[in-house]
Amino acid sequence: MAEQGVLMSSDRGHRVAIVEFGALLHANGFVAATDGNLSVRLNEKHILVTPTCISKGRMRPSDLVIVDMEGKRVAGKRRVSSEIGMHLLIYRLRPDVHGIVHAHPPTATGFAASGLDLNRPLVCEVVVGLGSIPLARYGTPGTPELTGALEPLIPNHDAILMANHGVVTFGASLESAYMKMETVEHFAKIALVTHLLGNAQPLGEKEVEKLNEVRHRYKTSSSSRRPVAADDLRSDELQSDDEPKETAGSRG
Ligand SMILES: [Zn+2]
Numbered sequence: 001m002a003e004q005g006v007l008m009s010s011d012r013g014h015r016v017a018i019v020e021f022g023a024l025l026h027a028n029g030f031v032a033a034t035d036g037n038l039s040v041r042l043n044e045k046h047i048l049v050t051p052t053c054i055s056k057g058r059m060r061p062s063d064l065v066i067v068d069m070e071g072k073r074v075a076g077k078r079r080v081s082s083e084i085g086m087h088l089l090i091y092r093l094r095p096d097v098h099g100i101v102h103a104h105p106p107t108a109t110g111f112a113a114s115g116l117d118l119n120r121p122l123v124c125e126v127v128v129g130l131g132s133i134p135l136a137r138y139g140t141p142g143t144p145e146l147t148g149a150l151e152p153l154i155p156n157h158d159a160i161l162m163a164n165h166g167v168v169t170f171g172a173s174l175e176s177a178y179m180k181m182e183t184v185e186h187f188a189k190i191a192l193v194t195h196l197l198g199n200a201q202p203l204g205e206k207e208v209e210k211l212n213e214v215r216h217r218y219k220t221s222s223s224s225r226r227p228v229a230a231d232d233l234r235s236d237e238l239q240s241d242d243e244p245k246e247t248a249g250s251r252g
Pocket of ligand 1: 035036102103104141165
């Protein structure tokens with residue numbers, strides 16, 4: 001009981017964050033009805049996660065559930081999300097991840113339902129921020145079929161399209177995971193318009209290589225355990241051939 005009491009009092013900020021980002025998912029039309037789920041790694045043993053059968057736009061902090069690393073509920077009254085297996089797999093494979101968002105944003109999900117990934121290097125900042133956005137084969141939600149399809153892609157990606165289903169994004173914080181969801185849907189819209197215009201001009205291999213160097217530098221620099229976001233990059237880092245400087249991570 002004492003342990004639960006500590007958990008309940010120290011996780012208040014994370015509960016509020018999940019409620020806020022859930023409301024943003026709903027407001028942006030990334031989920032409908034009771035779709036989607038969000039979670040935060042509280043410590044090595046516990047995950048705070050959204051319950052099943054609730055609108056992500058209308059949650060209260062007390063609706064959330066705490067589970068252990070086997071998915072067993074240790075606090076909360078509601079039933080845990082049926083996608084908890086996917087969250088646990090990502091936390092197990094990626095010790096750097098502390099927040100996960102799953103949603104069904106319509107444009108990106110349209111790509112996923114058309115058998116299309118979002119791997120084409122059409123926008124420089126997306127290459128730096130996310131690298132590529134692969135498509136995992138279809139698996140029935142809430143089953144090992146789905147986690148099996150995601151497993152090989154999780155170590156090297158922070159955003160994955162799930163065939164005929166939706167998108168999952170993850171990062172060093174819940175905010176980072178949410179921002180990546182926005183980036184994926186925004187990029188999917190750009191990719192769609194590019195396709196409609198019929199004159200796509202993807203970046204060349206050399207340009208992509210340079211952007212990947214910037215991406216790698218941000219990922220490995222000690223000050224940037226936090227996510228690489230497109231707007232963290234100064235324009236000179238994307239445009240010049242100079243070695244990128246490592247100060248942007250400390251900007252407010
Ligand atoms: Zn889903």
